[in-house]
Amino acid sequence: MQSVLDEFLGLWLDKNGNLLFIKPWNTGGVKVSFASGKTKAPVERGFMQQQLTIDVPGEFHEGFGELIVQFGPPYYGPQLHLRHEITDIYEGKPSLEPSHALVASAPKEKKEWLQWLEPLDDYVLVDDDRKEAVLSSYQLSST
Numbered sequence: 001m002q003s004v005l006d007e008f009l010g011l012w013l014d015k016n017g018n019l020l021f022i023k024p025w026n027t028g029g030v031k032v033s034f035a036s037g038k039t040k041a042p043v044e045r046g047f048m049q050q051q052l053t054i055d056v057p058g059e060f061h062e063g064f065g066e067l068i069v070q071f072g073p074p075y076y077g078p079q080l081h082l083r084h085e086i087t088d089i090y091e092g093k094p095s096l097e098p099s100h101a102l103v104a105s106a107p108k109e110k111k112e113w114l115q116w117l118e119p120l121d122d123y124v125l126v127d128d129d130r131k132e133a134v135l136s137s138y139q140l141s142s143t
Helices: 002-006 107-117 128-137
Strands: 010-013 019-024 030-035 048-054 065-071 079-086 094-101 123-125
Touching: 010 094, 010 128
Parallel strands: none
Antiparallel strands: 010 019, 010 123, 019 030, 048 065, 065 079, 079 094, 094 123
16 A cells, blocks of 8 residues: 555646645555645644545545545544556646545635645646655645
């Protein structure tokens, strides 16, 4: 399972300039930092939990690992679902296909969430030689 989780680690950017920075965390999970392409500033959240699921039935085809990032209280806040893939679309570069679950979210959470995440577009892995420059432009640190 750790090898599947490792596929999600890195700095990811979508075509709208929204950024995901996924790095290892001391509990064997991951820490996810977000920054909006509109404001170039990190988006703060009071509580996050991450969960990795393998062979998720339903939306994604069997055999793919999916990382679920939970915002707010477990099972009630918005979720961002990310599927790792490598396709010809991005010339063989890894990408994350996102979807979200807002079903049980409060209207205020939905509004805030959609304000900067919509429309959802694939996140593409940022090359190592550009990583530090991108992080500093979004006011994020690599540590």
